[in-house]
Amino acid sequence: MPLRIDVITIFPDYFAPLQLSLMGKAQQSGLVTIAIHDLREFTSDRHRSVDDTPYGGGAGMVMTPEPWGQAIDAVVTDQSTLIVPTPAGKLFSQPVAAELAHSTHLIFACGRYEGIDQRVVEYYRPRIDVRELSIGDYVLAGGDVATLAMIEASVRLVPGVLGNPESLVEESHQLPGVEYPSYTKPPTWRGLDVPEVLLSGHHDQIARWRAEQSTIRTTHNRPDLLPGS
Numbered sequence: 001m002p003l004r005i006d007v008i009t010i011f012p013d014y015f016a017p018l019q020l021s022l023m024g025k026a027q028q029s030g031l032v033t034i035a036i037h038d039l040r041e042f043t044s045d046r047h048r049s050v051d052d053t054p055y056g057g058g059a060g061m062v063m064t065p066e067p068w069g070q071a072i073d074a075v076v077t078d079q080s081t082l083i084v085p086t087p088a089g090k091l092f093s094q095p096v097a098a099e100l101a102h103s104t105h106l107i108f109a110c111g112r113y114e115g116i117d118q119r120v121v122e123y124y125r126p127r128i129d130v131r132e133l134s135i136g137d138y139v140l141a142g143g144d145v146a147t148l149a150m151i152e153a154s155v156r157l158v159p160g161v162l163g164n165p166e167s168l169v170e171e172s173h174q175l176p177g178v179e180y181p182s183y184t185k186p187p188t189w190r191g192l193d194v195p196e197v198l199l200s201g202h203h204d205q206i207a208r209w210r211a212e213q214s215t216i217r218t219t220h221n222r223p224d225l226l227p228g229s
């Protein structure tokens with residue numbers, strides 16, 4: 001059963017990259033089907049409006065609920081998971097990507113302006129799995145880029161999508177922390193040599209060096225990922 005993904009957005013062109021590379025191949029192989037829907041196709045006024053002023057005052061505009069209700073109703077089943085990207089969401093992570101990769105049907109609601117009327121989440125929460133997710137502690141202009149990131153991170157984990165599943169095995173066994181640095185040919189580039197140990201063929205020494213490098217990089221770049229932190 002392929003993973004089905006429906007993306008609802010006012011900027012369908014944002015999702016053209018999903019036809020390329022790994023995501024494109026995943027669709028051609030039938031492992032994943034991705035459909036993009038223009039929210040404005042679900043409006044009923046001649047201006048095809050999707051936003052209005054916020055109750056209670058405040059800057060900007062909020063996306064009105066009805067077009068979202070029409071659009072989600074057009075694709076939802078009782079097997080659906082509704083993903084709503086938002087800065088206020090739980091943090092998206094590799095474990096969450098792995099969960100989504102094993103779903104049957106994902107619906108991504110890509111908001112814009114200052115967000116989507118909260119009643120959309122409230123309406124679907126008793127009916128299907130609804131997840132408000134954030135890709136990080138910074139503010140984007142909408143949910144489209146976040147949706148692209150979440151789709152790519154999740155779809156690459158769908159069994160059969162990655163040509164070399166070995167890389168997933170290594171990823172899953174990675175020590176806590178960031179990955180070691182990688183090198184390839186040429187052995188010397190602009191006077192810089194590849195670390196000698198990597199050319200030695202001593203796999204135990206290579207593994208030890210890589211573990212040390214991972215710890216050094218994690219300590220410097222992501223001390224929050226160190227064990228016990």
Ligand SMILES: CN1CCN(Cc2ccc(Cn3ccc4ccc(-c5n[nH]c(N)c5C#N)cc43)cc2)CC1
Nearest residue numbers: 085086111112134135136138139140141142143146
């Ligand atoms: C009352 N005020 C209080 C401040 N907020 C702040 C605010 C809220 C949204 C936006 C723009 N925007 C609209 C939809 C949407 C979805 C995802 C993301 C998003 N940003 N960063 C992530 N990691 C994201 C993800 N995933 C941003 C989005 C801008 C500013 C507005 C309301």
